[in-house]
Amino acid sequence: MTMNNQGRPTSVETSRRAPIAPGTHTPEELSTISGDRGLDHEEAPIFELGHGATGVDLPDVQISGDRLGGVRRKDAIGLPGLSEPEVIRHYVRLSRMNYAIDSGLYPLGSCTMKHNPRLNEKMARLPGFGDLHPLAPQSTTQGALELISQLMNWLTTLTGMPAVAMSPKAGAHGELCGMLAIRAALQARGEHRPRVLVPESAHGTNPATAAFAGFTVDEVPALPNGRVDSEALKAKLGPDVAAIMLTNPNTCGLFEGEIIDIAKAVHDAGAYFYCDGANFNAIAGKVRPGDLGVDAMHINLHKTFSTPHGGGGPGAGPVVLSDRLAAYAPVPLLVADAQGLRLIEDRDDAPDGAKPFGRMCAFHGQMGMFSRALTYMLSHGRDGVRQASEDAVLSANYVLASLKDVMSAPFGDGPCMHEALFDDSFLHDTGVTTLDFAKAMIDEGYHPMTMYFPLVVHGAMLIEPTESESKDSLDRFIHVLHTLATEAKAKRIERFAGAPHLAPRRRLDETAAARKPVLRWKREPLKEAAE
Numbered sequence: 100m101t102m103n104n105q106g107r108p109t110s111v112e113t114s115r116r117a118p119i120a121p122g123t124h125t126p127e128e129l130s131t132i133s134g135d136r137g138l139d140h141e142e143a144p145i146f147e148l149g150h151g152a153t154g155v156d157l158p159d160v161q162i163s164g165d166r167l168g169g170v171r172r173k174d175a176i177g178l179p180g181l182s183e184p185e186v187i188r189h190y191v192r193l194s195r196m197n198y199a200i201d202s203g204l205y206p207l208g209s210c211t212m213k214h215n216p217r218l219n220e221k222m223a224r225l226p227g228f229g230d231l232h233p234l235a236p237q238s239t240t241q242g243a244l245e246l247i248s249q250l251m252n253w254l255t256t257l258t259g260m261p262a263v264a265m266s267p268k269a270g271a272h273g274e275l276c277g278m279l280a281i282r283a284a285l286q287a288r289g290e291h292r293p294r295v296l297v298p299e300s301a302h303g304t305n306p307a308t309a310a311f312a313g314f315t316v317d318e319v320p321a322l323p324n325g326r327v328d329s330e331a332l333k334a335k336l337g338p339d340v341a342a343i344m345l346t347n348p349n350t351c352g353l354f355e356g357e358i359i360d361i362a363k364a365v366h367d368a369g370a371y372f373y374c375d376g377a378n379f380n381a382i383a384g385k386v387r388p389g390d391l392g393v394d395a396m397h398i399n400l401h402k403t404f405s406t407p408h409g410g411g412g413p414g415a416g417p418v419v420l421s422d423r424l425a426a427y428a429p430v431p432l433l434v435a436d437a438q439g440l441r442l443i444e445d446r447d448d449a450p451d452g453a454k455p456f457g458r459m460c461a462f463h464g465q466m467g468m469f470s471r472a473l474t475y476m477l478s479h480g481r482d483g484v485r486q487a488s489e490d491a492v493l494s495a496n497y498v499l500a501s502l503k504d505v506m507s508a509p510f511g512d513g514p515c516m517h518e519a520l521f522d523d524s525f526l527h528d529t530g531v532t533t534l535d536f537a538k539a540m541i542d543e544g545y546h547p548m549t550m551y552f553p554l555v556v557h558g559a560m561l562i563e564p565t566e567s568e569s570k571d572s573l574d575r576f577i578h579v580l581h582t583l584a585t586e587a588k589a590k591r592i593e594r595f596a597g598a599p600h601l602a603p604r605r606r607l608d609e610t611a612a613a614r615k616p617v618l619r620w621k622r623e624p625l626k627e628a629a630e
């Protein structure tokens with residue numbers, strides 16, 4: 100197979116595997132006449148399919164006079180001309196090249212790739228929710244508003260926080276919402292506090308959000324035990340600090356045990372405590388962040404509450420707010436009055452005491468995610484949500500305990516929370532890198548774990564199995580990783596070098612693809628079609 104320098108196939112021909120000379124018949128190399136391999140089909144971009152044909156028959160147009168003047172089309176429009184079965188095949192074939200939580204264990208750390216119960220989908224597709232127009236009169240959308248209200252109630256109850264802003268559409272968007280609420284609160288206090296403290300293990304969205312909201316970022320070091328250095332953090336507090344952004348459990352999969360003490364120090368210094376709640380799946384139903392002193396925290400509904408994500412799918416990042424920040428929640432605000440539930444869309448209409456900082460997006464947030472998340476909560480119940488967290492932590496500890504003898508676990512002396520972190524010291528001197536190891540997992544039928552994050556450990560491999568894997572499934576996964584680690588340590592590197600060998604695509608130039616993305620497909624002029 101040939102790649103262009105952007106790391107993707109240049110044409111149908113070059114995207115096919117190169118035929119192998121007869122006689123070299125390892126299963127991996129066996130060439131086929133079609134270029135396909137059994138159920139694994141090659142597929143070109145849709146615009147390279149169906150030249151010159153059309154998928155539908157339209158009657159000839161009787162043009163009477165040229166009423167389009169200078170904007171009349173000169174060439175063929177160039178859309179792919181495919182029949183319905185060809186289009187369906189195209190997308191089904193592409194989808195089969197992909198990996199999904201519905202096809203296998205997805206151990207991507209910091210992502211909580213858990214099973215999305217089909218009941219969620221059924222509820223989200225109910226016409227009263229799924230087909231709702233955001234501009235429908237509110238008297239006709241009371242059921243949907245009731246759904247949002249119930250979800251708000253679950254989120255405030257689970258977190259022990261008095262208010263929640265529902266409209267942010269992802270975790271990072273929720274972070275921005277929280278930081279803008281903090282900025283508004285500081286402005287209302289008449290204080291200029293430009294600095295935000297962010298631990299070095301933080302997810303990249305935390306410093307990016309702080310900077311985007313107009314603050315400067317000051318990094319707080321981690322201790323050798325993977326927790327934030329609370330003494331260094333306290334030493335950095337001062338009258339110019341607006342907030343800290345801390346993740347708990349943190350991105351090393353560890354609980355920040357000093358969090359209450361940290362929250363007190365932050366409040367004593369007049370600053371706010373933003374908690375990144377992306378890892379809420381480890382503590383939902385067990386710990387209420389409000390009790391820890393948190394002022395604002397986003398919840399990735401698309402992780403903790405199972406709604407599907409990955410590959411840039413839809414998300415929702417509601418932000419719970421403490422008494423200190425509740426007044427600054429953005430519009431729309433959901434209120435109940437004699438007429439029923441009502442969305443307040445305009446800041447000027449906000450009830451007494453409310454000072455919304457603005458709005459995060461058009462309309463009210465991700466209705467599809469709201470209905471899935473509430474379905475998940477109602478079908479699990481509070482005890483079920485708690486059980487899910489306990490099982491997620493148990494699964495991660497099972498993985499950690501089963502692999503720490505062959506893979507190096509930098510904080511493996513104690514238990515972890517919902518994800519097991521390994522570094523690359525077990526690969527030292529083997530010729531195998533974290534990347535090679537992760538790519539070899541693809542040949543074994545697994546999506547790789549999160550690699551090179553968090554940055555505080557070298558060559559990080561972060562595994563989050565979640566609660567939705569059975570013990571059998573975990574055992575198979577552990578067996579594969581154990582064997583791979585043993586092979587790597589024995590320097591049997593063939594399966595690692597250049598892996599994946601068995602996937603529809605080999606190793607791509609990911610740096611070039613990220614730095615020089617080809618976002619527009621351009622075709623050679625289609626002479627025959629234009630004539």
Ligand SMILES: Cc1ncc(COP(=O)(O)O)c(C=O)c1O
Nearest residue numbers: 209269270271302304375377414
């Ligand atoms: C710890 C942490 N914070 C924030 C985010 C951002 O969430 P989102 O991808 O929904 O914007 C993530 C996402 O992976 C995360 O893991």
